Every structure is written in C-alpha cells, then in structure tokens.
Amino acid sequence: MAIRFRKSFKLAPGLRLNMGKKGASLRVGPKGAGYTVGTSGQRVSASIPGTGVGFTSKVGKRKSDNQNTNSSLGSWVTGLVGLFLICVFLNWLF
DSSP, X not given: OOOOOEXXXXXXXXXXXXXXXXXXXXXXXXXXXXXXXXXXXXXXXXXXXXXXXXXXXXXXXXXXXGTOOSOOHHHHHHHHHHHHHHXXXXXXXX
16 A cells, blocks of 8 residues: 655645645646646646546647657647636636
8 A cells, every 4th residue: 555645735816736745736727727837747627626527638748749740639629728727717817
C-alpha cells in the first residue's frame, strides 16, 4: 500500500495552490473548469460538478510530438477548450 500526500491552499477566489509528494501546482478557475500549471506540465480541465463527468487534456508540446510536425485535430480541440475555460473564468470573475 502506498502512502499519498496532497494539500490544497485557497489563495484567492478561483486561485488554488496544490502541494503533493512530487511537487506543486497552481490552478486558476472556478469549480468545474480550470487551467493548471505544475511540475508535470500544463493542463486544462472541465467537468460537470457532482456528476463525475469531466475532461482533462495536457497542453503544450510533448516529446513524442517533436517527431510529427503535422498539426492534429487534438491540438485544435485542446486550444478551443483552453480558450473556452479562460472565457468562463473571466465571466465568473467579473
């Protein structure tokens, strides 16, 4: 059995610092949507709170992407989801 460690600190409305055994991350966004920057990279996520249904995608280049320079549909979808989450967060904030 492995021992896990995770602690989360609310810095401001919509801004959270997460600390874990392997590193830290900073999350921006309301419940159900967000953008996370951490030691393992950048992620965008969206979910329907209370249902367990959600979507998470890693943003940016991966090592395997360097071999294939063609843009794919997945990168467009990730970009659109990120743009949508930023718009939702700004509407929620103001």
